[in-house]
Amino acid sequence: MNTLPRSLLIVVCFCLTLVSVKVVAEPLRLILRVDDIGMTHATNQGLRDLAALGIPFAASVMFTTPWYQEGVEILKQNPQISVGVHLTLNAEWRHYRWGPIAGRNEVPSLINETGYFYPSTAEFLAQDIKLDEVRLELEAQIQRALATDLDIAYVDYHMRTALATPELEQVVTELAQQYQLRMSMRMGEAVTTLFDVPIEQKQQRFLQHLDSELNADKVNVLVIHAARNHPEMQALIDLNNPIMNTEDMEPLVARHRATELEMLLSPEARQRFQSGKMELINYHQTPNPFKTQ
Template structure:
């Protein structure tokens, strides 16, 4: 009987010790996993659309952080954007494939030539404002390919290292047939396809102006996926008169009830948010690694 307590103690201590060891090993493993920084691409869209968007690009470029700039090579101010991007190789450049022109009194059309792609334009020679209007037409897929390839070629001809494509208003991905066209072009020119590479992506576009900063910081704190490349889609511009005059024909959230434009406030708020000490401090904590598309695998690269 005198040995019973000793035997009992050994009987209990052995499995407890094993469990404790296993828990400690698991905690070490979890800590190592948690310490792995989440990879994040800040994708800033509509670059080249206006001088104000290019000024926003310059402000972000001055931070010297990596991010992705999606350039609209159909728009009047793209050449200024090219100059800024040449001086900032930390920014990966993408072609913001464009088949719409959504602003009242500020329009653009195809660069392949109006006579070459008549199914893509309205009776004034410009792109349709909305995806729905675009799809309501008898769209010729050969013309879609011709126009999108013209945009890619213009981008490449600037001499910038073009790393990816994405899709203004997502119209270029609106049908399975168009997805096939875009995929074939991306493969032909060895370009990554943003949002089609298994990324975890989100957008700040439709977040209310007053909530943008808090929503963005909360996303950084709680919603990044450490197992994937994360992409946050942003729009940034200085609130200049040209931006203040823009009225979005498609999105009511971008205008007040009496059609006073809010787009300038949305884009200036996102620019100020990215430039803010709070966000820059958040990036410096070490649990997020900012990358650009040049840092990701390219499934279409020639082996």
């Protein structure tokens, strides 16, 4: 009876073993970062809807805005959500404005003639901005956040104005280091937003991103703007971004944000979140480069 040479037999067995082994890919890490919490009651109600899913995500709170305290109450009831300070130097809505919490007399270079923040990053940068006033205001926002007794995990940047120049970014970096807070979008993450995606394309782009665009080598961050479609949102006219209004200046922001809320609450999203192909995390599950022992 003919037999295979021992060396060939070993090779055959090894190949069969490889065929039988299932390669299990590591799940792709994803942080859903929900911005502008505290901006309106409708925004907070969107946060409440997402919190009811029980999944980990990140919520960025605008501590300069009128409804932030309601957002804080919701977040205290949902420890699966990591909280960030949405550092704010702009107020971009017609008829709905906010200003500095450090005091208007303390930071005059940051405000317009009515005492509110400038609507756009470009208008902000066109002023003779004093960096010590920027530091004072952003530190006041961080201190207000910490005073709530929430476990603040990170900072990020409304409209990215606080990162608009190297000098501004240096101020933020020094504050993050001082208060031992992570800097979202400055930790090597792969960041995507659906903010400028047309309403009718958001759901498709969202599912496409989850299905084929997540980075296997980085923490992925998907920036979300979610709110219920309530009258207070329907009245908001964006002075900064044309996609948020029609050509006749009819506001679209409520539809944009309600669409992003609905896509996260959809069965299609739930199926993907539960597929095992991705791991939903929050910022507390990422390293903190500024944390000291």
